[in-house]
Amino acid sequence: MTDALKITDLSKTFPVGRSLFGNPTGTVKAVHPLTLTVLQGETLGIVGESGCGKSTLARMLVGLLEPSTGHIEIEGAALDNADPAEFGKRIQYVFQDPISSLNPRKTIRQIMEAPLKLLHNMPAAERSRRISEIFASVNLREEFLDRYPHEFSGGQAQRIGIARALAAKARILILDEPVSALDVSVQAQVLNLLADLRREFDLTYLFISHDLAVVEAVSDRIAVLYFGSVVEVGPAEEVFAAPKHPYTKLLADSAPVVGRPLTAPEAEGTELPDPLNPPSGCAFAARCPNATDKCRSETPRLAPLGKGTTVACFHPILD
């Protein structure tokens, strides 16, 4: 398998505050230098809690946000210029809130036509044929094309969002919490549709979510993000079943599971570090039961640990 997406040392720093002369008074590192590879045809799940930088990462990957450092390579070609139109042909984005990702004053047809016309200069007749094809593959009726976004339910709107991403003919989709705004009974429909489309069009997915169970159910591999850094990457069936990083274990133990008694897996009142004033060393050290002085002074780097798993921890959990 080839690499569909390769990112090297990608990071993003945001300026914060404003002094009298409009200069920023400080910076926040939303994404620490991050290196990841996504294979052609695979689904890489990215999990993390709020504030872990997963949305910032996603927006950099489609060119909506310029990275502070690092490189993005898509299907072998480097794309560092943060030009969404250039990215758009290769990589597309499916948004979390399906309704607000559709312009309320345009018909679905107008929304669907934009990428075909602007990215691929497709003539009108061909556009209409292509839209019909795509609509068929996402199980939407063609009569929907002349309606406006507010006439659709969340699930339908999300299918339209997926159809729009497919229209750009991109082979990599960034799915940013694609089902978290949907009801559970509709969520499964969309997840299954995504699985079918992946097979049908040989797509590569980057599936971002805070819902561990959903990520586990759809991904081949999972990367766990904490405070802007990847702390663990591994095969989906192992990451939560046999976590190596203490944070991954904390996540897995916190998820409410039927048949498991309620226990707080963690001491009281532990919180995320202050992004304006990040700790030295491992960001998780303050919450970690295994932390040592080394953890508090040195930053662990991702290192292989067993088959296909990499962990950024000095004291990984070994079976």
Add this chain to the structure above:
Amino acid sequence: MTAFFVLLARNRLALLGGIVLACVVFLALITPILPLADPDVTNTSNRFQPVFLDGALLGTDHLGRDLLSRVMWGTRLSLAVGFAAAIAAATIGAAIGIIAGYYGGRTDNIIMRGVDMLMAFPYILLALAIVAALGPGLFNALIAVAAVNVPFFARNIRGITVGIANKEFVDAARLAGMSNSRIILSEILPNVIPVIVIAMSTTIGWMILETAGLSFLGLGSQPPQADLGSMLGEARSALITNPHTSIVPGIMILIIVMSINLLGDGVRDALDPRLKSGALSRPMAATRVDRAETPPAASGVGLLEVKALETQFHVKNRIYRAVGGVDLHVEKGECLGIIGESGSGKSVTALSIMGLVASPPGVITGGAAYYDGEDLIGAPYRRLRDMRGRNVSYIFQDPLATLHPLYRVGDQLIEAIRAHRPIGKAEGRAKAIELLKAVRIPNAEKRINDYPHEMSGGMRQRVGIAMALANDPDIIIADEPTTALDVTVQAQVLTILDELRRSRGLAIVFITHDFGVVAQLCDRVAVMYAGRIVEEGATTDILDAPRHPYTARLMACVPELGGGKRRLEAIPGLPPVVDKLPEGCAFAERCDRVQPDCRSGGIALVRKDGRGVRCVHPVDTREAAE
């Protein structure tokens, strides 16, 4: 568009304003062809003629000019100048605002600094300075009025544009390959135009007043030409001796501006989507109760017993039956889970108990909620208020939105106590600290002085729980208290709730959509679908062997951690909209076990051995256990 005019016409005041304005504009347009005296011909022998005199219906002014004619021509002029100034200011202001708002960053900074600079003047000073430089005259007054209003439009439109430019559909347009100018024209502008129209329709009247004002000061239209403002200005010296020369143009301005304002308000209301949906109405202190029938009597089970509760939302002519006859009860010290998807009526059920459903549009149309034998639904507001927080208290979903942003958390806790009994300052503080300690907030003595925004989501929700505990209630109703929290924080908060319930013997009604949470926390569970309970029973029984097909399928379609990569059992279709529920079973449309008899008649919740199912063909126990 048609919808807009229908909406506008339905607003009677706006219609009145529109008709009056249309008449005035029409008269102004045809003024040149009306048989009126020349407005500028003076006849000093005929000066200050009173109204209703032959030959001069509205009398004459200090130079003997016909007032009717002058008012008509003046109206023409005032309207033209006012509209021109409004259009000029709106166009220029909107263009500046859109550019600043869309491009942001440095462009925005520079433009908005300039706008701030202009807004630092009381507007008339700027207008006076401009007129002073250009010299008095109607056209110069128009320029001055338009110029001083540009910053107001620019700032307003910029704010709206920033909001739209951050919407996801603009990102999507970028990814579809649109250039900035195309995005502005096809994505931003169509969404901003309603706001521009609103801003314009509500400021035209103001613009007319301002130009009239400059003319009144003698800085606008110059004699002999007169607009309404300069007519007033000229008449001022004869105010006491001949008031009608002042009253005539003054009333005319009042009529014009008032009709424009009425119409403008109508336009605003018709274009504002929030008003359309009735979302801007104020919720009353307690939900409106309008029960057609006498509610069923209490049967005496449980501390809190809800009987045949029906709550509806009346929006325009539609009636949404959010809760369509719910029975449930909770015992002392018991935790009852209510589970369902959004729109299933679970939250509305919970909020109805203490009359906290927003009303309008909510109305409780039937049933009762008995607390210790006393019906809360029918209780007078004073009694209800007295019991809120003291006997039954609530914990809500989003802890940032549910705490008052401008009061310290300690003060909000003390207020919760003080609402029910007088308490001194020191005692209140001590009690607040004690409450924060009860929910295990570290460093409670210091955190009591925090504002909500200074706390993390988990800490805020602990404050929410502490507030619910303030008066030692018997029942806590928790409406999705952990949905907005991260999993690790959720685990902490759930543990606290569980321990509190055991140590204090609290009854909890826990509303959620998460089976995992229900399994860990609740003794019994009720599953809701389309406003009704479809299944209820002991948590373990239901989770082990669901009998209603909806419960079974809902559980199957939620992935559970530890299952690995797999295909999910999706439920086809959508939940029904509660303003047109089908006859029979609401789930029939999506159910794979559906039979013809599912679609007719009312289907009752059949209770047996502490287990209730609302289904004609339930999954039998053996099947369900598999």
Add this chain to the structure above:
Amino acid sequence: MTGYILKRLLSAIPVLFGITVIVFLIMAMIPGDPATAILGNFATPENVEKLNRDLGLGKPLVQQYFIWLSNMLSGDFGTSFALNRPVLDEVLERFNATLVLAGTAFVLCSFLGVIAGVISAANQYGAADKGITFVVLLGISIPSFFLGMMMILFFAVNLRWFPVSGMWPIYGDRTLGVLLSHLAMPATALAVVATGVIARLSRSAMLEVLRQDFIRTARAKGVHERGVIWRHALKAAMVSIIPVLGIQAGFVLSGAVYIEIVFQWPGVGRMLVDAILKRDILMVQGGVVFVAACYVLFNIAVDVAQSLLDPRIKT
């Protein structure tokens, strides 16, 4: 807190600077020879020469500006040729009168407007709401100068409750009572429009806040409805009302120009209009800069009030 005030004061410097630039540029638009334009009927050769020297006229625009600015910073706003008096002296004297009038009107409209708005919102669609809405609509539709004239006609001429015009009687004592009787009509006429605008905005801000979740929390705690409206909702609504009060202060100051003319109030607005009509350019320039600077300072006070109310504003 002091840090925040200091920061806001510092940030006012560029704004004040910008104000002088704008005024200077507008005045530079006056066609013809500047000295003759400024002097008008007083353009004797000596006067023209003196003015050219004082203001650096004829030099490049940038240099002219800085000469003008440094003159102003040293307290020299120039001399009014029409009044033959230093501009600053005249402005200061007149500004006092304006402050009394506009200040009273501002206090009046803030209180009445906010209270009317709260009552209106608390009784949405009720009789009180409809009544207030109608009065407010009438208030924002009537030209203040026309209202002032009608008040004179009715209350001063017909009923003889108040004096027709002026700030002080020509003869007699200058007591507070006398001032108030002179002030009553102009201050009311001036406050009407702003009261309407503030009432409208307060009503919609209150309606917005009353739908918020924290209001439901207060009710769930068992707080009295009175407390919900006046303690919880109004405090939150003030966050959006206070900036509008700042803007309305500017409108009150603006409206004072008309009212001062109608009621012969010896304020800075009437002075400015007279100066424009007499083409007393230095007077206009100085008056505009002075009043605008005071308004900037007032707005800083508004910002400080806002930061005291809202802890989310970083101090």
